[in-house]
Amino acid sequence: MPLTEKIKKDVASLREQINYHNIQYYTFDNPEIPDGEYDKLLRELQKYEAEYPELISLDSPTQRVGAEPLKAFGEITHAIPMLSLGNAMNEEELHDFDRKIKKLIDEDEIEYAAEPKLDGLAISVRYENGILVTAATRGDGKVGENITQNARTINTIPLKLIGKNFPAVLEVRGEVFMPLSGFHKLNEDVLKNGGKAFANPRNAAAGSLRQLDSRITSSRPLEMICYGVGVIEGATLPDTYSEMIDWLQSFGLKGSPERAVLKGSEACVDYYNKIAKKREQLPYEIDGIVYKVNRFAQQKELGFISRAPRWAIAHKFPAQEVMTTLHAVEFQVGRTGAITPVARLEPVEVGGVIVSNATLHNMDEIQRLGVREGDTVIIRRAGDVIPQVVSVVENLRPEDSKKILMPDHCPVCQSDLIKPEGQTVVRCSGGLYCEAQRKEAIKHFASRKAMNIDGLGDKLVDQLVDENLINNPSDLYKLGVDELSNLERMGSKSANSQ
Ligand code: D41
Numbered sequence: 001m002p003l004t005e006k007i008k009k010d011v012a013s014l015r016e017q018i019n020y021h022n023i024q025y026y027t028f029d030n031p032e033i034p035d036g037e038y039d040k041l042l043r044e045l046q047k048y049e050a051e052y053p054e055l056i057s058l059d060s061p062t063q064r065v066g067a068e069p070l071k072a073f074g075e076i077t078h079a080i081p082m083l084s085l086g087n088a089m090n091e092e093e094l095h096d097f098d099r100k101i102k103k104l105i106d107e108d109e110i111e112y113a114a115e116p117k118l119d120g121l122a123i124s125v126r127y128e129n130g131i132l133v134t135a136a137t138r139g140d141g142k143v144g145e146n147i148t149q150n151a152r153t154i155n156t157i158p159l160k161l162i163g164k165n166f167p168a169v170l171e172v173r174g175e176v177f178m179p180l181s182g183f184h185k186l187n188e189d190v191l192k193n194g195g196k197a198f199a200n201p202r203n204a205a206a207g208s209l210r211q212l213d214s215r216i217t218s219s220r221p222l223e224m225i226c227y228g229v230g231v232i233e234g235a236t237l238p239d240t241y242s243e244m245i246d247w248l249q250s251f252g253l254k255g256s257p258e259r260a261v262l263k264g265s266e267a268c269v270d271y272y273n274k275i276a277k278k279r280e281q282l283p284y285e286i287d288g289i290v291y292k293v294n295r296f297a298q299q300k301e302l303g304f305i306s307r308a309p310r311w312a313i314a315h316k317f318p319a320q321e322v323m324t325t326l327h328a329v330e331f332q333v334g335r336t337g338a339i340t341p342v343a344r345l346e347p348v349e350v351g352g353v354i355v356s357n358a359t360l361h362n363m364d365e366i367q368r369l370g371v372r373e374g375d376t377v378i379i380r381r382a383g384d385v386i387p388q389v390v391s392v393v394e395n396l397r398p399e400d401s402k403k404i405l406m407p408d409h410c411p412v413c414q415s416d417l418i419k420p421e422g423q424t425v426v427r428c429s430g431g432l433y434c435e436a437q438r439k440e441a442i443k444h445f446a447s448r449k450a451m452n453i454d455g456l457g458d459k460l461v462d463q464l465v466d467e468n469l470i471n472n473p474s475d476l477y478k479l480g481v482d483e484l485s486n487l488e489r490m491g492s493k494s495a496n497s498q
Contacts (some may be wrong), residue, residue: 049062079231186221237485293312360389369392465470
């Protein structure tokens with residue numbers, strides 16, 4: 001069939017519909033039609049494009065699959081430099097920031113736009129007449145790499161803006177990141193194929209965006225959230241940052257779903273604490289909060305120092321991953337006799353608390369990590385999860401590092417250890433003969449979800465067993481006031497073994 005005006009019109013209409021539904025689905029998490037209906041539209045467009053390849057254009061929603069690999073990335077000069085962000089490491093520094101701003105612009109209270117600081121890579125995307133034409137990494141802020149082909153594969157970056165009121169030229173800036181669910185799945189796939197897992201979502205996002213083969217980028221679950229603009233022609237910006245993000249959203253671009261407008265730095269601290277609490281539930285990694293003076297007129301008055309705006313600051317969360325020394329590995333015996341290697345660490349602050357022990361789970365994990373006593377290790381503590389050893393910094397290994405060996409016998413009762421075929425867990429065969437298993441059994445019996453014995457915490461159980469006053473749960477009922485009052489007071493709170 002010859003290419004008719006009717007077909008051209010159909011194709012344009014299909015593209016417009018698909019583009020619109022893409023944005024509703026990916027950017028606004030609010031699909032208006034069932035997946036099946038969407039697939040129908042996409043298949044219809046694909047059929048037309050297969051029959052009339054001359055109709056294929058770079059902004060067609062079928063073109064997100066990636067293109068032929070590049071030999072190298074070109075360079076793109078940012079007409080307006082991409083700035084960096086200053087940091088506040090604690091509340092005091094945030095209040096200092098607020099105080100300085102109030103003084104500089106002589107106001108009593110400043111309105112701030114706040115949003116989580118995504119842990120990804122900054123990029124700039126340029127639209128001309130609503131069509132994506134180029135995308136560049138931040139680079140050194142002045143010149144970045146041309147990653148246009150890769151950006152085209154990211155679902156939250158529209159190939160074509162929606163609506164009619166977008167500016168003739170629009171450069172948007174934002175963070176490209178990999179949501180946690182996609183990151184975990186990607187690592188599973190990488191490991192299955194014998195590859196090396198990405199250490200964190202940021203590295204995975206960087207590795208995916210820097211692919212010369214955009215077909216690989218296309219298979220990676222990247223997203224972009226916008227937080228700024230560069231060149232704009234043919235429109236005037238709204239008066240505030242928060243309105244600007246709404247404005248960008250009306251073109252199909254994505255702003256942070258968590259963003260808020262706050263008055264004064266006390267409200268900023270409340271917001272910081274609120275998001276910190278929510279941090280583990282968010283579907284992506286964040287490393288702090290960014291606050292920006294909301295009114296552009298005030299931003300202009302404040303200006304820049306070197307390459308960072310005076311009107312914005314990042315309030316960092318305590319690091320969740322830090323480096324420390326692993327001094328020794330000890331083996332703990334659990335309630336069911338399971339032997340767990342525990343790393344004794346040089347104490348460090350991680351995720352806001354001092355940590356001196358981390359679990360190593362089992363011998364397989366020790367082998368997987370390749371860890372030795374004396375190594376420098378990276379440990380991670382996220383939320384209320386027990387600290388984990390993430391990796392070994394191999395080039396910092398001391399000459400006298402020591403291989404970690406499984407003990408021959410139970411470290412507590414010297415009974416034989418057993419490892420059933422096909423299982424990773426090694427167990428003490430001593431049962432309740434083993435003092436460690438005995439103590440853990442009694443602790444379990446007294447715990448909140450079992451007998452809920454008030455005041456009988458871990459330390460007290462240890463003491464009662466050590467002094468031979470009890471040997472099993474039923475002995476608890478034979479204890480009298482005399483035995484208990486003779487004990488040295490140790491406090492009754494159960495002490496966590498961390
Ligand atoms: O979420 C982020 N990583 C983020 C980064 C954000 N929400 N806002 C940002 N705002 C800026 C300014 C104030 C300069 C427009 C930023 C960054 N910059 C930024 N990211 C990397 C360098 C600078």
